[in-house]
Amino acid sequence: MNETDAGRKGRLLIIGGAENRTCGAGPLETFAELAGGEDARIVVITTATEVPEEVAEEYTAVFGRLGVPSVRELRLLGRRAADDPATLRALDTATGVLFSGGDQSRLRTLVGSRTNELLKRRLEQEGLVIAGTSAGATAMGHWMILGGGGHEVAASSVKVGPGLSLLDNVLIDMHFNERGRLPRLLSGIALETRLLGVGIDEDTAICVGDGQFTVVGTGVVTVVDAGQCTVAYPASDDEPMAMLDVSLHLLPAGCTFQMNDRLPAIGTMRGPKGD
Amino acid sequence: MNETDAGRKGRLLIIGGAENRTCGAGPLETFAELAGGEDARIVVITTATEVPEEVAEEYTAVFGRLGVPSVRELRLLGRRAADDPATLRALDTATGVLFSGGDQSRLRTLVGSRTNELLKRRLEQEGLVIAGTSAGATAMGHWMILGGGGHEVAASSVKVGPGLSLLDNVLIDMHFNERGRLPRLLSGIALETRLLGVGIDEDTAICVGDGQFTVVGTGVVTVVDAGQCTVAYPASDDEPMAMLDVSLHLLPAGCTFQMNDRLPAIGTMRGPKGD
Numbered sequence: 001m002n003e004t005d006a007g008r009k010g011r012l013l014i015i016g017g018a019e020n021r022t023c024g025a026g027p028l029e030t031f032a033e034l035a036g037g038e039d040a041r042i043v044v045i046t047t048a049t050e051v052p053e054e055v056a057e058e059y060t061a062v063f064g065r066l067g068v069p070s071v072r073e074l075r076l077l078g079r080r081a082a083d084d085p086a087t088l089r090a091l092d093t094a095t096g097v098l099f100s101g102g103d104q105s106r107l108r109t110l111v112g113s114r115t116n117e118l119l120k121r122r123l124e125q126e127g128l129v130i131a132g133t134s135a136g137a138t139a140m141g142h143w144m145i146l147g148g149g150g151h152e153v154a155a156s157s158v159k160v161g162p163g164l165s166l167l168d169n170v171l172i173d174m175h176f177n178e179r180g181r182l183p184r185l186l187s188g189i190a191l192e193t194r195l196l197g198v199g200i201d202e203d204t205a206i207c208v209g210d211g212q213f214t215v216v217g218t219g220v221v222t223v224v225d226a227g228q229c230t231v232a233y234p235a236s237d238d239e240p241m242a243m244l245d246v247s248l249h250l251l252p253a254g255c256t257f258q259m260n261d262r263l264p265a266i267g268t269m270r271g272p273k274g275d
Numbered sequence: 276m277n278e279t280d281a282g283r284k285g286r287l288l289i290i291g292g293a294e295n296r297t298c299g300a301g302p303l304e305t306f307a308e309l310a311g312g313e314d315a316r317i318v319v320i321t322t323a324t325e326v327p328e329e330v331a332e333e334y335t336a337v338f339g340r341l342g343v344p345s346v347r348e349l350r351l352l353g354r355r356a357a358d359d360p361a362t363l364r365a366l367d368t369a370t371g372v373l374f375s376g377g378d379q380s381r382l383r384t385l386v387g388s389r390t391n392e393l394l395k396r397r398l399e400q401e402g403l404v405i406a407g408t409s410a411g412a413t414a415m416g417h418w419m420i421l422g423g424g425g426h427e428v429a430a431s432s433v434k435v436g437p438g439l440s441l442l443d444n445v446l447i448d449m450h451f452n453e454r455g456r457l458p459r460l461l462s463g464i465a466l467e468t469r470l471l472g473v474g475i476d477e478d479t480a481i482c483v484g485d486g487q488f489t490v491v492g493t494g495v496v497t498v499v500d501a502g503q504c505t506v507a508y509p510a511s512d513d514e515p516m517a518m519l520d521v522s523l524h525l526l527p528a529g530c531t532f533q534m535n536d537r538l539p540a541i542g543t544m545r546g547p548k549g550d
Binding site for chain 1: 426427428452453455457458461494495505507509514515516517518519520521522523524525526527530539540541542
């Protein structure tokens with residue numbers, strides 16, 4: 001770590017998957033810039049994917065095109081690797097860490113590991129920039145969505161488990177509108193209404209820092225706030241739940257959201273109705 | 276009309292399509308009961324469908340099983356038929372009228388016709404029960420959704436046109452969660468935020484009367500209330516809109532909704548969270 005980084009809060013970039021990797025625009029460009037541009041040292045954690053060589057090669061090429069020469073892969077296929085001092089040394093000098101997509105169940109091996117602890121500490125105290133896309137996105141939360149689906153809001157429509165806790169009090173879902181996942185996210189939120197639901201479209205991200213996030217990319221971020229919600233649970237996990245007074249926000253690029261006050265705002269490039 | 280019906284408000288039963296027609300349960304049973312059971316005189320309007328004989332035959336069989344002997348089809352394939360005194364006479368003695376599914380564009384020929392006027396008058400003053408399923412459901416509103424789709428909330432995601440105005444101030448969509456139509460309904464509501472959005476699942480209905488509706492059937496009714504919403508319109512109809520503070524309610528069977536106060540309530544068979 002640089003001396004100048006001490007005490008500096010980092011940034012989280014949570015990407016809904018399928019981000020543009022062909023040109024220099026979008027969430028990956030934002031990540032490369034935040035991580036230091038030409039001076040960035042990026043680590044790509046490929047634990048989630050079953051094709052790590054391919055994924056690492058592709059990201060190395062993209063970041064190369066974006067002017068970042070230093071990209072390293074960490075595969076971390078078990079707790080031993082995630083607790084290994086060599087792993088921690090590699091992460092200690094990174095300015096940016098990207099969790100690839102794949103199957104988020106494979107990321108459970110990292111939860112609570114020394115890698116997890118180091119990332120959280122460096123994010124909160126040393127200005128580290130951490131990105132996650134698709135499977136790597138939902139793993140950022142205190143809980144992560146492991147699976148589920150269907151068109152009904154029901155307890156059986158979602159499966160959750162502990163996440164990396166890099167961002168507390170949220171439940172993240174991805175490939176969101178493309179795969180019609182509002183019922184799955186609402187099902188998770190209905191089971192823990194204090195969590196804020198954040199559904200991120202493909203090629204879209206939230207950039208989190210200083211208690212708020214900003215939306216970047218070509219799609220929309222859907223926020224589900226059940227803080228004032230009444231939920232009625234049916235006898236069976238397969239039956240639909242009743243949910244009253246869920247607050248819903250659809251936020252395209254430029255929109256912001258204050259996490260503590262749960263307050264959305266429209267981006268400066270857009271006027272309110274009638275402007 | 277019976278003398279005893281004078282001044283009595285009717286009921287609307289708005290069905291999300293694919294209602295159970297094989298046994299005696301669900302929305303069609305509710306309709307047959309409301310229309311008078313054994314004493315009902317039901318007219319099925321098959322204007323929306325391209326296979327009217329088949330549809331009429333199927334409903335005749337269902338209502339027969341439900342104990343209604345009197346079922347008549349009206350095909351009404353143009354404005355002349357919809358204004359024909361013989362048509363009006365047939366509708367004047369009906370206790371229940373059902374609009375079949377099909378393509379709602381075909382129902383435009385009825386909008387503003389003498390049939391339309393008669394149905395509205397008898398609904399409001401003579402206790403007539405009117406049901407519509409699928410295409411026949413969305414046609415009930417002041418505006419009806421004619422088409423559209425996709426996963427984005429954008430002006431280009433929905434096409435609307437004038438409806439039969441049997442229920443004012445709502446925009447109805449159907450096959451709702453089965454076909455992932457929340458983006459389409461939100462797109463329509465974003466363009467006219469005073470309308471209440473009502474998305475009705477298959478084999479599910481709202482029964483409207485006395486300023487409120489009750490949900491019946493096996494699925495969920497999704498209510499979108501944009502009364503407190505802020506909308507930001509992008510430059511292009513294809514780009515996603517920003518929508519802040521949309522209120523969302525998911526209402527399974529037994530739930531009620533007060534139309535004027537826009538107030539949802541959980542059905543008596545369900546307790547709130549913690550009960």
